[in-house]
Amino acid sequence: MKNRLKVLRAERDWTQAQLAANLEVSRQTVNAIEKGKFDPSLPLAFKAARLFNLTIEDIFDDGVPDSSGS
């Protein structure tokens, strides 16, 4: 799954270790998510969204076109 985690983190000048600490996961897990190698669970995605004050859709993109027309 594509995501903007790396960009959002860089915008705030956070390290992977700092983001990992706030998400309560390992730095390796943050790295894997950023590279799209590991898809986070819904609770972890919500946690990331709350941390960045964004919605899950603002961070993660499953590649499926939005059919709602919005």
Added chain:
Amino acid sequence: MKALKTDSADWAAMTEKNTLILGLWTAAWVLTMAIANFGPRFIWDSNVTLTIVAILVNLAVGLGMILANKRHLKGLDEMHQKIQLEAMALSLGVGLVVGLAYSNLDLTNIITTDAEISHLVILMSLVYAAGVFAGVRKYR
């Protein structure tokens, strides 16, 4: 927005503590296993009561190790839990399939030596280690 934590002290410290506790339980289990195995021959001259006590202690410490392992796994983050799950599934599958095939080789006298449980434990341990290694590489 809540303040950003500057390090991973809480979560990482807990994981480290769980790993250390698991290591200690595992070391204790190996030690009690060795005592139960070699004690009758080298320490208490095959005294049945002492041998039974040693085996019961080994079982009790083994139970503690299992619980420590469970706590360790629950403390890992979701990616590392997935890596562990895949490695354990591989280890269990290979252990079951190869172990029974190995037993059949012994029962049918195709191999001349006895099928030893220790060989199966070694195989499962190696497969588990390889599975963890492959999982860590996969998500790197």
